[in-house]
Amino acid sequence: MRIRTSDTATFTVPVERNRLPSQISQHDTDFLPIVRPDYRLDLDGLRGVAIALVVAFHVWMGRVSGGVDVFLVLSGFFFTAMVLRHTEATGKAGTVRALRRTGRRLLPALLVVLGAITVATVLLRPYTQWEDIGRQIIASMIYSQNWYLATAELDYLAPDPSVSPLQHLWSMAVQGQFYLVILAVVAVWSLVRRLIRSPRANRVLLLIPLLAGAGASFAYATIGAGQHQSWTYYDSGARAWELLVGACIAVITPWIRVPKWARAIAATAGLAMVLSCGLIFDGAREFPGPAALYPVLATVLLILSGMGLPATHRPWANRVLASRLCTELGTLAYPFYLWHWPILIFYLAESGRVHAGLGDGMVVIGVSLLLAVITAQLVETPLRRHAGIGTTPVLSTAVYRRVVGVFVSAVGVAVLVATVGWQIIIGPAASPEPAVAASPAYPGAGALTSGVIPLPEPLRPSLFQGFADAPPPTQDGCIVPDSEVKRCVYGNPNGERTIAVVGGSHSEHWIPALEVLAQQQGFRIVTYLKQGCALTLVDQPSYSETPFPECREWSVAVIDQLALERPDWVFTISTRFRPYSDGDEVPVEFPEVWSALADRGLKILALRDTPRLRRDGVFYKAVDCLAYHGNYDSCGMNRSIALDPVDPAGAAAASYPSVFPLDLSNAVCRPERCRVSEGNILIYRDEHHLTASYSRSLAPELGRQIGAITQWW
Structure with a gap:
């Protein structure tokens, strides 16, 4: 039956x-x-x-x-x-x-x-x-x-x-x-x-x-x-x-x-x-x-x-x-x-x-x-x-x-x-290696900012190693997943001048470039980083699909800590991609954070965020595209889709005397196209984070803009 x-x-x-x-x-x-x-x-x-x-x-x-x-x-x-x-x-x-x-x-x-x-x-x-x-x-x-x-x-x-x-x-x-x-x-x-x-x-x-x-x-x-x-x-x-x-x-x-x-x-x-x-x-x-x-x-x-x-x-x-x-x-x-x-x-x-x-x-x-x-x-x-x-x-x-x-x-x-x-075969090939140092064979961003045209070389990091080419906080646990306010020091720990890097992973991936500058100029880098959390003072930012009160709680604690430590400059992100249309913008919550920092007497280096790889609203990894018969150009995206013609933080920061915009878009994108590799160095480790190697190659241009603002060099 x-x-x-x-x-x-x-x-x-x-x-x-x-x-x-x-x-x-x-x-x-x-x-x-x-x-x-x-x-x-x-x-x-x-x-x-x-x-x-x-x-x-x-x-x-x-x-x-x-x-x-x-x-x-x-x-x-x-x-x-x-x-x-x-x-x-x-x-x-x-x-x-x-x-x-x-x-x-x-x-x-x-x-x-x-x-x-x-x-x-x-x-x-x-x-x-x-x-x-x-x-x-x-x-x-x-x-x-x-x-x-x-x-x-x-x-x-x-x-x-x-x-x-x-x-x-x-x-x-x-x-x-x-x-x-x-x-x-x-x-x-x-x-x-x-x-x-x-x-x-x-x-x-x-x-x-x-x-x-x-x-x-x-x-x-x-x-x-x-x-x-x-x-x-x-x-x-x-x-x-x-x-x-x-x-x-x-x-x-x-x-x-x-x-x-x-x-x-x-x-x-x-x-x-x-x-x-x-x-x-x-x-x-x-x-x-x-x-x-x-x-x-x-x-x-x-x-x-x-x-x-x-x-x-x-x-x-x-x-x-x-x-x-x-x-x-x-x-x-x-x-x-x-x-x-x-x-x-x-x-x-x-x-x-x-x-x-x-x-x-x-x-x-x-x-x-x-x-x-x-x-x-x-x-x-x-x-x-x-x-x-x-x-x-x-x-x-x-x-x-x-x-x-x-x-x-x-x-x-x-x-x-x-x-x-x-795992046995691919695992060793994906093991991290030291970030590539800029050189004539591997100028990275120098190919855009200095016009250096290198001969073709094997891509660094490789497609398997791209994701592992991460900034130091990812490797040593200094970017936290919870509400812990974790303070880490990079650069010259005894430096008399300090830049505090705060926010999420899009602030973090600039640390390799800042480390190069810190070694050259002798300043200290202090980090306060949390996964997926740009500084915010609201429970659900306009760019978030769900409430994230833990981010607000963490941000408030970090801002209070910065008021006590009083670094010379606070380095953070000033823009974000538009989720449902082309280009980028300054989220309405960011100026509120700028005001909170300014009220505590802190000066801000507000950096325009890097483009995110997406087609029709869907994010994709550069390494996957390259491995699937793509090339450095076809795996990229039109600059007009990724970025507004002018840094939107410029106008937004005009009302805040303590906020100084930075824009390195020309060191990541060409005039018409944002490619996934420049100067023989892979730009993206996933859909939207810079490889540590490419970040290091951005140090000269980042240093030029920071120096002009801070007058440190």
Whole structure:
């Protein structure tokens, strides 16, 4: 007999003696040959609606739909119910059994998709991306992709050609980590519950740590969403409360009694909330903070509205979810989720499009759905069946099952060997080397400012070493990710004159040039640097898509510290690119910072920011473009797109006697084009940061302008 599960497929169930129908969970593969009248087909359908929303919003709207949050609640509910029922029936947590069965359910499809991504990466992506994608593949295999993305400080971006084809697997990592935690909690509970005879008291005993964990996680997510959203989005600790809500519902299921009139309201409201979530909230910018209560509550309402009732007696919304269209899509939710994102990202990268339209979006969805069906029928379902039970799409024997198992294992081994091999081969080539010193063969910016035309030489740093050619604070930890006010000294530590470099990484990447000048002129460089944080006195600057109060708090502390130390000059950035149009501008918040510094008697060297590499609003790395058949000119961008004709800081600073603009655009860009290399030196280490080598070559021009302002030389 075949029954439908919330696992993404149907399967045949063998007989297990001494099991009651009430002890069978929707994730259980050891079933009696019976279809329970109270089976929750509507929750299978909810998974189908959720995956449809996830895919549609990714393909056409570039937003988070809230569907993943629905998945998280359902995963917490189903997995906890499965482990809880087994523990109560046998007296043992069955940790090894649960891990084996969960791995058999999740790993085959994941390995097949990772294998396809590995092949596509080799065929379609520049070799400069192989090492990073290889690390992400390994992280995905061991369910730590969310931490990889969090550590890399990557926002959950709308799909475009620059986004990782593995970015969506963060949610699978969060779920995998949750499963381990729940198994550990239940294992401890299974030992303690032997001392208590009351089943109700035992469940209360389990409920207490789950509720405490959910509360702590929600508080942590609330704080994190307001302080550092790009990290919080991927943080398992901030996501745990969504899964724990589902776990708590599973624990209290025997006690829940919902009035009939309330069920209809709950079901209608829950379905409406699921469908409207992505339209109301920008989940990538707000979840998993308090805004995520919306999809979480919606899922809880739909779970409760149909609980304890036969399918025919459930509210109309639950019956709609139990329809064949929704439930069939629900059986494919897992492989569909795995496939849709890499298909979309590789398509955008190959087509050169920023986003999919209606027609090509339908093709992306169709291909993803076809691959999901093939994966479910040929890989997932056979490996979940017991040998000799039921049928497979190809063979009705255990032979096919063994063949599939060998195939999936071989794919996993091949992926692991390939990705580890990339690290071994490419890793040493990407090791950092000392920044290139300007010379006749490598004049760098001198090719623009002094007209030096060198003979062609091998590019320095190389494409593999470009990202590692970083300024000193990145290498020694003097640019912080948190609110710590860290002071570091470079140049001549005993110098009588001081320049304080403050702000984010776009202030930081000028330090190699300042170090050259400091060695020549004997001044001291003091740094106060925070990742992604230009000085600001507001919680959400106009150029930021999310609140960043941690940046404001840090900025206030730095300004106060500068008032105490009183450096001779404060060096910081004066402009920023326009995010939705060409050119650059002075953000409205910058003059407020200038006033705060001027009120404390501080003078400011306000440097025009460097251009950022972008096409149609999409950022790209110079090294990737060069590795993908581009050249120094074609991988650049028109100056008119990158910069306004005149430094906008000039007019803005005219009202501030203590602000002195600096503009080195002519040392980075030609009159018509901003290239990615000049004077045999690579300009950009990523999309918008200067290599330390090119920064050093800018020292003569930077020194000329600083000297003219300060009169130090």
